[in-house]
Amino acid sequence: MPRLIVVLGDQLSPALASLQQLLPDDIIMLAEVGQEASYVKHHKHKIILLFSAMRHFAATLQQQGYQVCYIKYGDIAEIISMTDAVQHVLAQHPAVTTVIITECGEYRLQQEILSWQQLLTVPVTILGDDRFICDLARFARWAKGKKQLRMEYFYRDMRRYTGLLMQGDKPEGGKWNYDSDNRKAWPDWPEQQQPDAPLSFAPDAITAEVAELVQQQFAANMGRSDNFSYAVTGKEARAAFLHFVKQQLPQFGDYQDAMRLEQPFLQHSICSAYLNCGLLDVRWMCNKVQQAYQQGLVPLNAAEGFIRQLIGWREYVRGLYWLKMPAYKQNNFLHAERALPGYYWHGNTSMRCMQQAIKSTIDHAYSHHIQRLMITGNFALLAGLSVDEMTDWYLAVYADAYEWVELPNTLGMALFADGGMLASKPYAASGAYINRMSNYCKHCSYNVKNITGQDACPFNALYWDFLQRNQQQLSANPRLALAYANWHKRSDEDKAYILAKAAQTLDTLEQL
Secondary structure, three states: OOOOEEOOOOOOOOHHHHHOOOOOOOOEEOOOOOHHHHOOOOOOHHHHHHHHHHHHHHHHHHHHOOOEEOOOOOOOOOOOOOOHHHHHHHHHHOOOOEEEEOOOOOOOHHHHHOOOOOOOOOOOOEEOOOOOOOHHHHHHHHHHHOOOOHHHHHHHHHHHOOOEEEEEEEEEHOOOOOOOHHHOOOOOOHHHHHOOOOOOOOHHHHHHHHHHHHHHHHHOOOOOOOOOOOOOHHHHHHHHHHHHHHHHHHHHHOOOOEOOOOOOOOOOOOOHHHHHOOOHHHHHHHHHHHHHHHHHOOOHHHHHHHHHHHHHHHHHHHHHHHHHOOHHHHOOOOOOOOOOOHOOOOOOOOOHHHHHHHHHHHHOOOHHHHHHHHHHHHHHHHHHHHHHHHHHHHHHHHHOOOOHHHHHHHHHOOHHHOOOOOOOOOOOOOOOHHHHOOOHHHHHHEOOOOOOOEOHHHHHHHHHHHHHOOOHHOOHHHHHHHHHHHHHOHHHHHHHHHHHHHHHHHOHHHHH
């Protein structure tokens, strides 16, 4: 008797638990549904990536002889949600005895899936997602009884568990973490020494058809449909990652925090979009990086820095998300409620750093982690922008964004809205940090050295205003002791000028 195997748009992996024991009569369902395509205003590239990758994945399954029921966007008007799609297929195939699905990555959709037990006429089996290294029960055991859930200690457990970059029970090189070696600014190298671009791919007929659909149905969403160049198959994604390992990874360690004018990628892989939808496997990626280190092709700080992002940070934020939801989403520790300025959507601002980070987002549905944390995130933190609006923005505009990974990174790390559950201090910084890590400030109409005055960098006064207005919540934080000491050293007149400049900046936020 046939079973219905439901595969979601971020589960495009042949290693998916629900695809591991397929029987000849099983029916595999994939569906492009309006609810998932529009619960936030997704970037065009994200929708193209997922719809095209889903269609390619379904075609591969069919070529392998499996029975696939594929529902394209808009083909059946009554199908709006995943529930609608499942009910439709069950009506078409009354002999189906059970529905099988791998657990969902997002709390919202998982609640819908849990409701199927009551809604559907057949039983539902939900399998764990073993594409992740740390299952949710293991993370909960690690977290139990701990007052602080610090990523660094979780990461060390993951290193021991996987054996990656380990010499027995000791870390390779004698240190667990080489983050202090990963903070160099990009040098003024001649053009021939600039990094290779990430591997890109010309759209095939399937992708071209999807791009046209997205342009018609999602015309108002961020981005363009005619400059899409992401991988849409596992084979392409693996080629893109191996290109990164060879071309960019050797210098990734040194320059992963660097930013450069008109260089949106530098030494970054942009493969998180492929990993998060299932086209890449985290274990395979980590093994390739470890092999490159063992063969002397990349230095330890590059290999460790990259592996830390995958088995440390990525697994940690997923565990934290599922441990703390749904209450986690309601956190707003600093009472940040100011509306997002329009340039978060169109990028038209005189702040060169913001313009660069947002332009990259508009063009590629991508910006790297320092642009997200220390430019768009830092500005939102300093200006007190709405936590709800910011988390929705990050979820909407990046091709790699799913709530399980986006929400802790945005609400917890960038906005400190969880009060320190994730990060030990707010990642607040003035323009000096941006100037140190980029060449943006040299090409900006604002002067990064000025706190007050007409041409003063907006980040500067906002930084001190952030400390002052949140003094009650933050002054006891030991990692901010020096910042508060420097603020209190200033004269009352100085403070008044700075706070007045900050108030003026906040009043004219849309015009910056």
